[in-house]
Amino acid sequence: METLPLQDYNIYVGDFDQRLSDWLAEKVYSRLLIIVDQNTKMHCWPLLEPVVSAYQHSLIEIPAGEDHKHLETCQQIWQTMMEARADRRSLTIDLGGGVIGDMGGFCASTFKRGMDFVQMPTTLLSQVDASIGGKLGIDFMQVKNSIGVFRNPQAVYIDPRFLRTLSARELRSGFAEIIKHSLIADREQWEELRQISDLGKVDWPKLIVPSLRIKQRIVEIDPFERGLRKALNFGHTIGHAVEGHALETDAPLLHGEAIAVGMIAETYLSHRQLDLSAEALETITDFIRRIYEPVALDPATFPELLRLMSNDKKNESQAINFSLLPAAGSVEVNRTASPAEIVESLEYYNEIVAVGNRI
Amino acid sequence: METLPLQDYNIYVGDFDQRLSDWLAEKVYSRLLIIVDQNTKMHCWPLLEPVVSAYQHSLIEIPAGEDHKHLETCQQIWQTMMEARADRRSLTIDLGGGVIGDMGGFCASTFKRGMDFVQMPTTLLSQVDASIGGKLGIDFMQVKNSIGVFRNPQAVYIDPRFLRTLSARELRSGFAEIIKHSLIADREQWEELRQISDLGKVDWPKLIVPSLRIKQRIVEIDPFERGLRKALNFGHTIGHAVEGHALETDAPLLHGEAIAVGMIAETYLSHRQLDLSAEALETITDFIRRIYEPVALDPATFPELLRLMSNDKKNESQAINFSLLPAAGSVEVNRTASPAEIVESLEYYNEIVAVGNRI
Structure with missing residues (x-):
């Protein structure tokens, strides 16, 4: 595992299991919310589930694709967070490509004015592009990323095993x-x-x-x-x-x-x-x-x-x-x-x- | 005029005219967006208009009241910002009570990932409560301020003249x-x-x-x-x-x-x-x-x-x-x-x- 230390978080490149497991044990999160789409639920969630199964967690499944990166999907995410009784001490894990990272990070950053989140990019694009910079957001009126915030995750886990499914x-x-x-x-x-x-x-x-x-x-x-x-x-x-x-x-x-x-x-x-x-x-x-x-x-x-x-x-x-x-x-x-x-x-x-x- | 210096902005208590006028002349904003409701448009905008009329500006009028402090009104605000060709170098002025301050500040903080904003609270409640703390947001699923961010304004102008209309x-x-x-x-x-x-x-x-x-x-x-x-x-x-x-x-x-x-x-x-x-x-x-x-x-x-x-x-x-x-x-x-x-x-x-x- 290679570690890239950034100013206020780390990017880990390699198998995430042990590192994430240790980190979750160290932190005290009230609940984990894992955002997936149908693809990452099928191909990536089986790798993550064993690590988080010891904690209270909820899967939030959203439709895949850029054309769902809008306010309506945010409302679905926020509503599920509310129903899962998430609070400011909860953690969101964004398990997916750029859409899930941008939108899941935005929803985490704005739910109850902000909870922690971790990016777990599963596409090559999101591993290279979305894992640095803190740019979060959604499309609005056909203009890409026109609503959003700047906010850094707690950590980014780049696992090459995810690339095999692309x-x-x-x-x-x-x-x-x-x-x-x-x-x-x-x-x-x-x-x-x-x-x-x-x-x-x-x-x-x-x-x-x-x-x-x-x-x-x-x-x-x-x-x-x-x-x-x-x-x-x-x-x-x-x-x-x-x-x-x-x-x-x-x-x-x-x-x-x-x-x-x-x-x-x-x-x-x-x-x-x-x-x-x-x-x-x-x-x-x-x-x-x-x-x-x-x-x-x-x-x-x-x-x-x-x-x-x-x-x-x-x-x-x-x-x-x-x-x-x-x-x-x-x-x-x-x-x-x-x-x-x-x-x-x-x-x-x-x-x-x-x-x-x-x- | 009394000045309360906070860590990263000032609160001015008194007639705002000269101070705001000097500040706008010093800054270079591409456009001003003034958020009002029907009440502040009638009672407060006449005091502000002479100060901002020298600049490119757009009024964004939203319905008054807490029961409009939700995503749909945000969409109206963002859409008007988009149509007015606002950008990250624009300035939002929130001319109203707590609803306009919270929601207008949230919309400014999330439009194109954030533009500057100034709070001009017009009710006693918002003058005392909303002018410090950077809490911005809207209600969601009947839960107050459950979607939002923390972000400070560039300045707050508390003008006692506004209280006369309450x-x-x-x-x-x-x-x-x-x-x-x-x-x-x-x-x-x-x-x-x-x-x-x-x-x-x-x-x-x-x-x-x-x-x-x-x-x-x-x-x-x-x-x-x-x-x-x-x-x-x-x-x-x-x-x-x-x-x-x-x-x-x-x-x-x-x-x-x-x-x-x-x-x-x-x-x-x-x-x-x-x-x-x-x-x-x-x-x-x-x-x-x-x-x-x-x-x-x-x-x-x-x-x-x-x-x-x-x-x-x-x-x-x-x-x-x-x-x-x-x-x-x-x-x-x-x-x-x-x-x-x-x-x-x-x-x-x-x-x-x-x-x-x-x-």
Whole structure:
């Protein structure tokens, strides 16, 4: 088991059993509330149940998926907490992907003005992305994470056993954040990642730990996203809009799939606005295109995508905010782009995808 | 203007105009959102409008009253914020009583994971009670403030001009918290208060400032209600249940009216459990009975009141938690009482009220 000590909690990477068991024995929680969905109840809960069965506990099962990450599901969670007679001295354990971590953490942070919670991310995406930063929340009016709070968990347990239950598509989705971390802050890791061609053969803990350290460095300098932390938004201004829009269609995208789209378009903006070379642009977009299924964007949806971007909480006042790459391995925050430039970057993405399709 | 400096913000008591005007000029907010109800829009907004009219601002009008302090109203507030293109650099001004302060502060604290907010309490109750402590939230499943967060405002402006628009009933409601503060922590102020017989003749700022100092002392030692802060719950375990239940009837009580009921019953528990003398019991309950309209409780509702108490977020595990008075001017936290004792205290209250009615 590897331990990443953060400012006010630890991330444990490895089998959680003994560590969690010792910790629960040491703490005195009045009751445990474990949030699951149908998938994690089936695949992950059997690993956790033996550890918590000695304590008073209640399972709270919510429907799986980003399109349930809203207030109605929160009400269901809060209501179950109330009925289970949870109080401020109870503990919530979020056993699931990003949706359960974000929403379960938000519900724990607001129930009776806040109880402790532990994150147990079960997808690669949530292990790499959601386990640092204290960002909690839900979607509202189709705008992602527009209601929420910043609050850190008591601990995060990243168990590689959970990854065995994931589909190739889910692994790809999580891999997008690993790519992002290397592109904004670690040229060396980026050069290593570029060699990967088969995600089925990756030793994940070896990629997760350095990727977490990059995020840790950034977040600890800027916990409330006032400046440097915006570096992590590379690929996310356009990616979030693409994700939000796709959610309303018959073909929703996983988060990392949408971020892959966003990273290609925003790498193009980086080339246009900053010093990122044409060669780097090609190398980066080529690698991303090889990993992800190419999905062309319908130009008729561009105005809607722009509308979603202009509602993004990363904006200050009216301009659409970007974090762009002056080179692979470094980042510049607080860039803006005009609607025309953004449309051009989306057209570039479509061209790249079309090339990919022809191959 | 008197300034009470707290750990991370100031409370200003007096006319707010110049001070707020200077502060807004110094800060750079992208937009102001002023939350009002129909009453404060009519009576208080005319005082504020000249100060904020130089800035981009939107009024958010919500229905008045505790029975609108729930998620649906939050959704209305968040939606209006979204439509007004508010962002994290916007400022919310809560212009109203406790409902607007608690709910508006909660909405500001959770919109895009948190923007700044300023409290401008317009009732005596909210000026004395809600301006210190950072407790924000809404009611859920009939349980008061069961969803919320702890977060401090940027500043609080307490303007005595707002009190002129209040009814006698509303003044009485706020006065309950002044009585409470003196009873738990300031015997001298309690002896002064006891001399008051006509609330129409009170110089309010002279009572508000010392009362705020009592609350300040307690809250700064224990910001997250882990221990000492529970002192402030005197009268509130039973009072909240009475208030929550009355909310569902045709005769809802104002918060302070319910707390007056709770203070009488919990003073009785103090006498039964602690050293509070029979004489002190009589003095305290007699004073409260003289100020408030006597409202008898229907014994048929006692089981429901007990159920509401056992759901109170002040409880740890299953026992019902009280803060009681060993003497006037001091308090003991983390007391518990059995259902039978609580019922006895409610019966005592009914007797006291009946005596009052006979006079």
